[in-house]
Amino acid sequence: MFSVWKISLLFMASLALTAATIPGKKDRRPLGGWTDVNVTENDSGLQKALEVAIREHNKASNDQFINVVTNVIRARRQIVAGMKYSLNVQIAKTDCRKSDSTPENCTESELSRLSQHKRCRFVVYLVPWLKKEELKQNNCD
Numbered sequence: 001m002f003s004v005w006k007i008s009l010l011f012m013a014s015l016a017l018t019a020a021t022i023p024g025k026k027d028r029r030p031l032g033g034w035t036d037v038n039v040t041e042n043d044s045g046l047q048k049a050l051e052v053a054i055r056e057h058n059k060a061s062n063d064q065f066i067n068v069v070t071n072v073i074r075a076r077r078q079i080v081a082g083m084k085y086s087l088n089v090q091i092a093k094t095d096c097r098k099s100d101s102t103p104e105n106c107t108e109s110e111l112s113r114l115s116q117h118k119r120c121r122f123v124v125y126l127v128p129w130l131k132k133e134e135l136k137q138n139n140c141d
């Protein structure tokens with residue numbers, strides 16, 4: 001049977017271990033908060049979110065031509081019951097017609113000479129284990 005002394009020592013030791021693993025205030029983020037994604041790294045989740053965003057944007061657009069992402073300005077992710085991505089990007093119209101091509105086959109090298117870049121904010125929700133992909137927000141200037 002444990003004595004009060006042994007229980008106190010165990011409590012103090014567990015308290016010390018807990019305190020040692022708590023990061024400093026500057027490292028703390030609220031649980032479920034947004035974190036930046038390094039856009040220069042090949043992040044598979046980010047690539048999937050960009051693919052879903054531009055595919056769904058093109059479906060919703062009345063334009064005859066396919067748009068592609070030309071620049072990722074900022075990307076953030078939030079862990080929820082899956083992963084949510086907030087993407088600030090530039091897009092541009094290509095010479096590829098929706099009726100003749102798919103976005104995957106139409107690249108930035110086929111940008112229309114008359115195309116102007118638009119800035120867009122997309123929010124994409126991904127749940128890979130359920131194969132769920134959803135564009136939650138699609139705002140372009």
